[in-house]
Amino acid sequence: MLTLKGEKVYLRALEPDDLDFLYSVENDEEFWEVSCNSTPYSRFVLGQYLENAHKDLYEVKQLRLVICEAGDDSPAGFIDLFDFDPKHRRAALGIIVINKNSRKKGFGFEALQLMCKYSFTHLGLHQVYAHVGADNTSSKLLFEKAGFVCTGQKKDWIRVNGTYKDELIYQLIDKNVH
Numbered sequence: 001m002l003t004l005k006g007e008k009v010y011l012r013a014l015e016p017d018d019l020d021f022l023y024s025v026e027n028d029e030e031f032w033e034v035s036c037n038s039t040p041y042s043r044f045v046l047g048q049y050l051e052n053a054h055k056d057l058y059e060v061k062q063l064r065l066v067i068c069e070a071g072d073d074s075p076a077g078f079i080d081l082f083d084f085d086p087k088h089r090r091a092a093l094g095i096i097v098i099n100k101n102s103r104k105k106g107f108g109f110e111a112l113q114l115m116c117k118y119s120f121t122h123l124g125l126h127q128v129y130a131h132v133g134a135d136n137t138s139s140k141l142l143f144e145k146a147g148f149v150c151t152g153q154k155k156d157w158i159r160v161n162g163t164y165k166d167e168l169i170y171q172l173i174d175k176n177v178h
Contacts, residue, residue, distance in 0.1 A: 003121055021075050093116075128171075130148065148171060
């Protein structure tokens, strides 16, 4: 699918072989703040998740794709559509590039562009949006570079280590979809 292939990365469906990668990401406390997770997942639970990953977006309201470096096939991260709302034609978007050596090379930006193009072209969405911690400078810059606009701020929205943090709402609206 050309929509999901760029020069630096391509996006692919989850495979059973992704269990170890998924397990390491979901259980890495460094990422829990952005994923709103606070407990570890077992291999069994994640294995069941992978078994159901083929289910239709309209049924499960979520689509997780693996970000792979072009020509390498090794996973660099994940990009998710979630809270899919077909009536209002919108979905939330989340992205994470795991390997620190893969960051700041344009992989996240290209993956974000590919997912937005897919969302607008193939899913007919009117908009995608993201929730970004107000102190997450890298994510703010990434979404702004991709054309997202900060449209709101939720005060004291996220509790991390006993402290509340603000969260920003970023939206990208496809003006061509009615």
